[in-house]
Amino acid sequence: MLRQLRPRSSLFKQSPSRLLASYEPSRLYSIKAEAAATTKLPEIDPSALTITKTTTPKELVPQNELVFGRTFTAITDHMLSLEWTAAEGWLPPRITPYQNLSLDPASCVFHYAFTAFEGMKAYKDAKGQVRLFRPTKNMARLNKSVARIALPTFDGAAMIELISKFAALDERFISDQKGYSLYLRPTMIGTQRTLGVGPPGSALFYVIASPVGPYYPTGFKAISLEATDYAVRAWPGGVGDKKLGANYAPCIVPQMEAAKRGFHQNLWLFGEEEYVTEVGTMNLFVAMKNKETGQKELITAPLDGTILEGVTRDSILELARERLVPEGWLISERKYTMGDLDSAAKDGRLMEVFGAGTAAIVAPVRNISWKGKLVDCGLKPGEEAGELTLKLKDWIEARQYGDEEHDWSYVVPK
Amino acid sequence: MLRQLRPRSSLFKQSPSRLLASYEPSRLYSIKAEAAATTKLPEIDPSALTITKTTTPKELVPQNELVFGRTFTAITDHMLSLEWTAAEGWLPPRITPYQNLSLDPASCVFHYAFTAFEGMKAYKDAKGQVRLFRPTKNMARLNKSVARIALPTFDGAAMIELISKFAALDERFISDQKGYSLYLRPTMIGTQRTLGVGPPGSALFYVIASPVGPYYPTGFKAISLEATDYAVRAWPGGVGDKKLGANYAPCIVPQMEAAKRGFHQNLWLFGEEEYVTEVGTMNLFVAMKNKETGQKELITAPLDGTILEGVTRDSILELARERLVPEGWLISERKYTMGDLDSAAKDGRLMEVFGAGTAAIVAPVRNISWKGKLVDCGLKPGEEAGELTLKLKDWIEARQYGDEEHDWSYVVPK
Numbered sequence: 001m002l003r004q005l006r007p008r009s010s011l012f013k014q015s016p017s018r019l020l021a022s023y024e025p026s027r028l029y030s031i032k033a034e035a036a037a038t039t040k041l042p043e044i045d046p047s048a049l050t051i052t053k054t055t056t057p058k059e060l061v062p063q064n065e066l067v068f069g070r071t072f073t074a075i076t077d078h079m080l081s082l083e084w085t086a087a088e089g090w091l092p093p094r095i096t097p098y099q100n101l102s103l104d105p106a107s108c109v110f111h112y113a114f115t116a117f118e119g120m121k122a123y124k125d126a127k128g129q130v131r132l133f134r135p136t137k138n139m140a141r142l143n144k145s146v147a148r149i150a151l152p153t154f155d156g157a158a159m160i161e162l163i164s165k166f167a168a169l170d171e172r173f174i175s176d177q178k179g180y181s182l183y184l185r186p187t188m189i190g191t192q193r194t195l196g197v198g199p200p201g202s203a204l205f206y207v208i209a210s211p212v213g214p215y216y217p218t219g220f221k222a223i224s225l226e227a228t229d230y231a232v233r234a235w236p237g238g239v240g241d242k243k244l245g246a247n248y249a250p251c252i253v254p255q256m257e258a259a260k261r262g263f264h265q266n267l268w269l270f271g272e273e274e275y276v277t278e279v280g281t282m283n284l285f286v287a288m289k290n291k292e293t294g295q296k297e298l299i300t301a302p303l304d305g306t307i308l309e310g311v312t313r314d315s316i317l318e319l320a321r322e323r324l325v326p327e328g329w330l331i332s333e334r335k336y337t338m339g340d341l342d343s344a345a346k347d348g349r350l351m352e353v354f355g356a357g358t359a360a361i362v363a364p365v366r367n368i369s370w371k372g373k374l375v376d377c378g379l380k381p382g383e384e385a386g387e388l389t390l391k392l393k394d395w396i397e398a399r400q401y402g403d404e405e406h407d408w409s410y411v412v413p414k
Numbered sequence: 415m416l417r418q419l420r421p422r423s424s425l426f427k428q429s430p431s432r433l434l435a436s437y438e439p440s441r442l443y444s445i446k447a448e449a450a451a452t453t454k455l456p457e458i459d460p461s462a463l464t465i466t467k468t469t470t471p472k473e474l475v476p477q478n479e480l481v482f483g484r485t486f487t488a489i490t491d492h493m494l495s496l497e498w499t500a501a502e503g504w505l506p507p508r509i510t511p512y513q514n515l516s517l518d519p520a521s522c523v524f525h526y527a528f529t530a531f532e533g534m535k536a537y538k539d540a541k542g543q544v545r546l547f548r549p550t551k552n553m554a555r556l557n558k559s560v561a562r563i564a565l566p567t568f569d570g571a572a573m574i575e576l577i578s579k580f581a582a583l584d585e586r587f588i589s590d591q592k593g594y595s596l597y598l599r600p601t602m603i604g605t606q607r608t609l610g611v612g613p614p615g616s617a618l619f620y621v622i623a624s625p626v627g628p629y630y631p632t633g634f635k636a637i638s639l640e641a642t643d644y645a646v647r648a649w650p651g652g653v654g655d656k657k658l659g660a661n662y663a664p665c666i667v668p669q670m671e672a673a674k675r676g677f678h679q680n681l682w683l684f685g686e687e688e689y690v691t692e693v694g695t696m697n698l699f700v701a702m703k704n705k706e707t708g709q710k711e712l713i714t715a716p717l718d719g720t721i722l723e724g725v726t727r728d729s730i731l732e733l734a735r736e737r738l739v740p741e742g743w744l745i746s747e748r749k750y751t752m753g754d755l756d757s758a759a760k761d762g763r764l765m766e767v768f769g770a771g772t773a774a775i776v777a778p779v780r781n782i783s784w785k786g787k788l789v790d791c792g793l794k795p796g797e798e799a800g801e802l803t804l805k806l807k808d809w810i811e812a813r814q815y816g817d818e819e820h821d822w823s824y825v826v827p828k
Binding site: 075079099101102103104109110111114117148183190195198199206208210232236244247248249251256 | 489493512514515516517518519520525527528531561599604609611612620624644646651652658662663666667670694
């Protein structure tokens with residue numbers, strides 16, 4: 001009487017069907033997944049990469065139409081993908097033409113949000129070389145993210161090798177103009193076919209890419225923020241410090257609410273103290289003068305489990321420690337409140353406020369709506385970005401585009 | 415030079431391509447989505463349902479192999495699905511053979527966890543009629559869930575009509591034996607193709623079904639819990655009260671940790687006070703005697719934003735208020751701590767503890783590991799379920815299977 005369901009068809013409809021490991025779902029703990037996590041299974045093997053090139057290369061979107069955030073629908077010709085199963089480990093990597101994923105409707109990503117991702121960029125330098133910016137940081141963070149939701153960890157160096165090959169293959173999509181780059185989106189999803197809640201017995205790691213233009217094509221435009229007090233993005237003991245899909249969908253409505261009232265982004269506060277944490281999907285930095293000593297201080301919230309460990313955040317802190325401390329600045333990872341900001345603004349001590357992230361690098365803030373008033377963030381009338389904000393952007397871009405040789409920049413082998 | 419990407423292919427590879435509304439992604443607020451949310455777009459229209467029956471019906475899994483949680487890979491012949499776009503509203507519903515979804519790798523469900531779902535069951539009564547249990551509750555909750563992540567809300571009554579047709583079509587998968595049912599999984603995912611973080615301009619609502627057997631095929635088996643103090647499931651101002659995918663993936667590792675130490679599920683505590691909130695993916699109920707008066711009290715945590723609004727939880731509360739209050743019980747939705755449980759256990763006042771959810775209805779708890787000791791939950795040696803737990807299960811099942819006629823049970827039209 002019993003008829004087993006046919007083996008799940010491969011994730012890619014254009015490639016031959018691959019039988020994935022059968023996996024016994026259980027609402028309790030899966031011994032199999034535990035074994036997989038502790039025994040030695042095949043790691044990612046870049047030498048096993050197969051490349052199937054597209055036969056219908058896309059035409060490039062004209063540069064002036066590559067406005068960041070608006071052209072994320074422009075996708076390159078190919079994608080990189082790797083399947084993983086608890087029984088077999090990492091299967092051989094493949095670069096194929098960009099194509100749809102074919103997934104069983106019972107796949108756990110659709111029900112339980114088994115998804116983690118990264119945002120990183122490839123740049124083209126003056127010599128025409130393709131460069132990745134601090135890719136080890138992204139791989140380390142992704143490994144932390146996937147481990148937190150019981151998805152498989154992986155060899156970051158092997159993955160960088162594969163991403164490099166992918167970026168090199170699609171390098172014609174990368175403009176060598178300053179401000180242009182290729183946005184890379186490494187994504188890992190749980191593909192286990194079960195309605196039971198448990199550790200995924202299979203996963204898919206894929207990387208897609210979209211050519212992007214400058215975030216501020218006509219120069220900086222300072223943004224206005226609305227402090228959000230009715231919703232909380234992250235909390236101690238939660239997962240707000242991981243780059244999980246789970247942290248993003250719940251952020252949209254507060255963002256829409258802020259936009260409805262004319263603000264560009266919402267600012268996430270935490271607790272009765274109203275600690276300032278993050279802005280929209282960026283880290284936040286504040287430059288102010290000390291009330292007593294007048295010393296200049298660059299402040300960002302500490303990595304206490306509620307803050308995303310931004311690569312741009314880290315880069316700003318390193319550069320600031322290297323170049324601003326000798327100028328007398330204090331660089332602080334510490335908690336600060338909306339009240340602190342407000343009183344600094346009142347005293348004229350608030351110098352600059354800016355968001356920091358891979359997309360914009362830095363995003364200058366004009367003011368913050370809080371408790372029915374607008375806290376002015378220190379920009380002069382007509383000024384769209386502060387001196388420090390501009391400086392930091394230049395410093396980071398110099399390393400991203402290889403104008404300044406530095407080990408943050410990883411040159412993709414030809 | 416500009417070449418638009420080809421229109422996204424239909425979600426279903428076996429059906430003709432359907433051009434979805436073009437939607438301009440933006441990292442800021444989408445005026446289009448706003449318009450869609452406020453203007454009148456087509457609602458779900460059950461009369462437009464098309465049914466394509468499978469030509470390869472599956473053989474039924476033998477009843478004795480339908481162990482709950484183990485046979486979630488057994489799926490019925492068909493699926494119900496509806497597409498939605500911000501420009502067109504709800505497109506005509508379709509019942510098709512069960513099949514893979516074909517989705518662009520840039521679909522927002524894969525990156526930002528735009529997913530919400532329900533768990534509900536269809537039962538077969540003594541007359542062979544198919545019945546749904548309180549389906550309006552599930553639809554109301556799903557509408558709250560999807561609204562919280564900017565997915566489209568829908569007409570719950572229309573959806574129940576469609577789910578009924580789907581359950582009726584696949585009714586041969588529903589055993590008329592007590593304890594057996596058809597687990598239904600309504601799921602809504604964001605299908606917007608963009609890497610920008612914003613409200614989805616398109617979504618897919620689908621319902622799949624899996625025949626399930628009794629949770630405790632050989633009678634109740636009391637479970638052991640481990641109190642989790644290092645991870646926090648939900649937070650005031652967060653989304654822990656919504657049935658979002660985002661709430662599930664982060665729960666797996668704490669569950670695996672508990673299992674490693676021999677416990678069946680983890681128990682989520684909250685705050686320094688160690689308030690008891692939920693167990694694994696169930697609500698928790700505690701029966702204890704009042705320290706001063708000796709009055710019996712049935713307690714569950716209140717819906718303060720950190721607790722899932724369980725349909726079984728609500729059913730238990732209603733039945734308890736109707737049938738236990740006359741016997742002198744106090745029925746309480748109130749906060750209580752692990753310390754309260756422990757002191758009741760020490761005094762011999764702790765009568766019963768049980769989880770409550772759609773899967774198990776009730777799940778008796780033997781003990782809870784907390785601060786290095788085992789808190790005994792009142793079962794006698796050899797006893798696997800308390801008197802009240804057994805009673806509640808019978809009361810609820812009587813209404814689920816239509817043995818007791820009640821408006822909680824919705825008879826599916828033939």
